[in-house]
Amino acid sequence: MRLKQISIGSFIVVSLLNFAIAQTKTWTFDDELCTYKGYYNSKKYTEQQLIDTYNLFRTSHYVHDKGTFEELTVRYDSVITSVENLQIVQTHYFQRLKKDVLRYLLETYALKKVQNKAKEQPESLIAAVEDAxxxxxxxxxxxxxxxxxxxxxxxxxxxxxxxxxxxxxxxxxxxxxxxxxxxxxxxxxxxxxxxxxxxxDSVHHINYDGTQMQQFHKLFVKVDTLDCDEP
Structure with a gap:
C-alpha cells in the first residue's frame, strides 16, 4: 500500500515538473551591449506580447518631418497606429509606458503640423503653445x-x-x-x-534611462547573458 502511495506521489511530482517545463519558453533579445536568453512563463505572456513590449521601448518612434503636410500626416498616422496596435504585456508599468509613448507622439505631431504650415498660418504658432x-x-x-x-x-x-x-x-x-x-x-x-x-520642451518626453530594460527583464523567470561586446 505504501509503495503504491509513493508511486502515485512520484507521478504527481513528475507531472508537475513536466507541466512547468512545458509552460517555460525562451526568447532571445539584446540591449546596447549584450545578448540575452530569457525564460518566460507562456501562461502569463505570449511571444508576440514580449516582442511588442520590447519594440515599444527599443524603437525610437522617430518620424521624419520634412515634406508636405500630407506626407507628414501619413508618416505620423502610420507610427501612431503602429504603437496603438502593439499587443504588449498587461503589466501596469508597460501599459503606462505605452500611454506615455502615444502622448509623446500626439503632442509632437500637433506641434509639427503647426510648424509645417507656419508660413501660411503664422497665427497658429501662438495658439499652439503655452510656454512663455x-x-x-x-x-x-x-x-x-x-x-x-x-x-x-x-x-x-x-x-x-x-x-x-x-x-x-x-x-x-x-x-x-x-x-x-x-x-x-x-x-x-x-x-x-x-x-x-x-x-x-513642453512635450511629454520619456526618459530612456535603462529602467525600461530593467522592467523587461523582470518579465522573465530567468535571464541568461549569452554574449556581450566590450563597453
Whole structure:
C-alpha cells in the first residue's frame, strides 16, 4: 500500500515538473551591449506580447518631418497606429509606458503640423503653445519685420552662450542680415531654433534611462547573458 502511495506521489511530482517545463519558453533579445536568453512563463505572456513590449521601448518612434503636410500626416498616422496596435504585456508599468509613448507622439505631431504650415498660418504658432518663451517667438514670427529680426538676433545670442565657436554663429548672422531675403531666412531660423526648441520642451518626453530594460527583464523567470561586446 505504501509503495503504491509513493508511486502515485512520484507521478504527481513528475507531472508537475513536466507541466512547468512545458509552460517555460525562451526568447532571445539584446540591449546596447549584450545578448540575452530569457525564460518566460507562456501562461502569463505570449511571444508576440514580449516582442511588442520590447519594440515599444527599443524603437525610437522617430518620424521624419520634412515634406508636405500630407506626407507628414501619413508618416505620423502610420507610427501612431503602429504603437496603438502593439499587443504588449498587461503589466501596469508597460501599459503606462505605452500611454506615455502615444502622448509623446500626439503632442509632437500637433506641434509639427503647426510648424509645417507656419508660413501660411503664422497665427497658429501662438495658439499652439503655452510656454512663455515659445509664445514670444510665435508672436515675432506672426508680426514679421523688425520684431522677427530682433527675435532672430536674440536666438543667435542665446546660442552663442553655449557654442564652442560663437564667432562663427555671429558671422553667419551678419552675413544673413546682408541678404535681400533676410526676413525669410530669419523666419526659418527662428521657427526651428526659437519656437520649435522652446515648444518641444513642453512635450511629454520619456526618459530612456535603462529602467525600461530593467522592467523587461523582470518579465522573465530567468535571464541568461549569452554574449556581450566590450563597453
Amino acid at each position: 518663451q515659445a509664445r514670444e517667438y510665435a508672436e515675432a514670427l506672426y508680426k514679421g519685420g523688425n520684431d522677427l529680426l530682433e527675435a532672430y538676433e536674440h536666438v543667435i545670442k542665446e546660442q552663442m552662450k553655449n557654442n564652442s565657436t560663437p564667432e562663427y554663429l555671429w558671422h553667419n548672422y551678419e552675413a544673413t542680415m546682408k541678404h535681400a531675403d533676410r526676413l525669410d531666412r530669419a523666419f526659418d531660423y527662428v521657427l526651428v531654433y526659437g519656437w520649435w526648441n522652446s515648444a518641444n
